[in-house]
Amino acid sequence: EIVLTQSPATLSFSPGERATLSCRASQSVSNYLVWYQQKPGQAPRLLIYDASKRATGIPARFSGSGSGTDFTLTISSLEPEDFAVYYCQQRSSWPKITFGQGTRLEIK
């Protein structure tokens, strides 16, 4: 099973700052890496697929990068609505896809 490690578990930023979230895979997943955002009481929302492609309707302040085992989600200038939990997911080893444990982005 491919393990995805998201670190740190919690990040604290102020609105307007740039945030960088990390996701590391235990083996190469090529570019088959996906990012979701989840707010309390809501289902996850697709942000980024194939490591760097923004999903429909996702603001340009969200960007993804990386390949192989190391990936990054960057939010260029945090808006109040961006404070949430972010999950990465790999689909390289389908059907045995796996998720990271999540990074909580909180307001400083």
Add this chain to the structure above:
Amino acid sequence: QVQLVESGGGVVQPGTSLRLSCEASGFTFSNYAMHWVRQAPGKGLEWVAVIADDGKDKHVADSVKGRFTISRDNSKNTLYLQMNSLRAEDATVYYCAKDVLAPAKYYFDSWGQGTLVTVSS
């Protein structure tokens, strides 16, 4: 717009069965693979099962293999998860999720609101 509405969750005893349903609308259900994903309260996400658009190809996670079965009725725009021999560790929120395509690409552009399964004696 895409809507996925799960139902069927509840409180059950260990070893018993439950069937979850997910009614889809706002898109051509029969054109997409569909999944179940679960999440324990306050915890991360775990993929559970996938079914092809035509229902012929299915896969389930090792953690539920032999106990859970995924199915769909395209005439009713409904996805199902039959859960047998339930265990305490199956107690989570279950989401149905729409794949972005068929054949499945294994990522999800729409999710339901989730249905809670509680397993307790």
